[in-house]
Amino acid sequence: MKNKIVLITGSSQGIGKTIALKFASLGAKVALNDIAAQEESLKKTQQEIGKDAKYFLADVSNHEEVEKMMAEIAKEFGGLDVLVNNAGICQDRTLAKMTQEEWQRVININLTGVFNCAKAALPLVVSSQGSIVNISSIVGQRGNFGQTNYAAAKAGIIGFTKSLSKEVGKLGVNVNAIAPGFIATKMTENLPGQMAGIIKQLTSLGRFGQPEEVAEAVIFLASDKASFITGSVLNVDGGLSA
Numbered sequence: 417m418k419n420k421i422v423l424i425t426g427s428s429q430g431i432g433k434t435i436a437l438k439f440a441s442l443g444a445k446v447a448l449n450d451i452a453a454q455e456e457s458l459k460k461t462q463q464e465i466g467k468d469a470k471y472f473l474a475d476v477s478n479h480e481e482v483e484k485m486m487a488e489i490a491k492e493f494g495g496l497d498v499l500v501n502n503a504g505i506c507q508d509r510t511l512a513k514m515t516q517e518e519w520q521r522v523i524n525i526n527l528t529g530v531f532n533c534a535k536a537a538l539p540l541v542v543s544s545q546g547s548i549v550n551i552s553s554i555v556g557q558r559g560n561f562g563q564t565n566y567a568a569a570k571a572g573i574i575g576f577t578k579s580l581s582k583e584v585g586k587l588g589v590n591v592n593a594i595a596p597g598f599i600a601t602k603m604t605e606n607l608p609g610q611m612a613g614i615i616k617q618l619t620s621l622g623r624f625g626q627p628e629e630v631a632e633a634v635i636f637l638a639s640d641k642a643s644f645i646t647g648s649v650l651n652v653d654g655g656l657s658a
């Protein structure tokens with residue numbers, strides 16, 4: 417990863433921050449991203465990494481902000497080798513109670529955000545013959561109670577990944593997805609009732625995953641060791657989907 421230029425969306429905290437720290441520890445130059453409300457924590461992450469990291473504020477669901485960010489990255493770093501589409505939210509409610517806004521917001525950030533970032537990054541990633549790694553979810557493969565919006569967006573990411581891999585494979589670009597199971601981050605710390613215990617029981621390894629365990633899989637898919645892997649979905653779920 418020495419001197420590779422990597423953009424990780426939603427990297428002020430959680431899995432995204434851990435991915436950024438891992439890339440930086442391997443010698444990559446890291447472009448951090450999050451929304452303006454997260455500027456303070458982004459700044460802290462940037463300071464933890466040092467001069468090899470810069471941060472860029474942009475809402476991934478806003479294509480103008482994303483295009484501006486990509487132009488700034490090209491100017492600051494001179495290109496882009498790896499795009500990690502990690503930014504995501506959940507707004508859980510059963511379909512009977514879900515509002516149009518809750519549906520649309522999750523689709524806009526989790527799915528249209530991937531479209532916006534991949535589209536804006538594509539010329540850069542093609543010219544470096546780099547790679548794209550999209551963070552989907554086991555929920556996109558199996559569904560989950562109260563998550564029709566999130567599951568639809570994460571399933572959409574899988575279809576998007578497979579389609580884009582066919583479009584850009586002959587241009588030397590690899591596009592893959594990771595489907596994490598339940599990972600210990602802010603997103604999963606307030607699961608309702610006995611849900612955490614039930615999920616651990618259903619997970620072969622009997623526990624939640626750590627962000628580092630997702631980061632290792634991202635590094636692998638972005639590395640030369642995964643040079644013949646494209647259009648794939650790698651489950652990092654402790655056996656929950658087995």
Ligand code: NAP
Nearest residue numbers: 426430431450451475476502503504553596598599601603
């Ligand atoms: P997290 O701790 O909430 O981190 C996600 C980051 O993305 C947050 O900093 C969030 O900011 C940011 N973000 C939200 N909307 C954004 C936007 N419009 N533009 C740019 N950044 C935005 O969540 P995480 O658990 O690390 O999840 C990271 C990714 O893994 C997500 O795509 C998630 O769906 C996926 N995933 C997570 C799990 C899990 O168990 N944790 C499992 C499967 C998949 P705010 O906090 O201000 O919203």
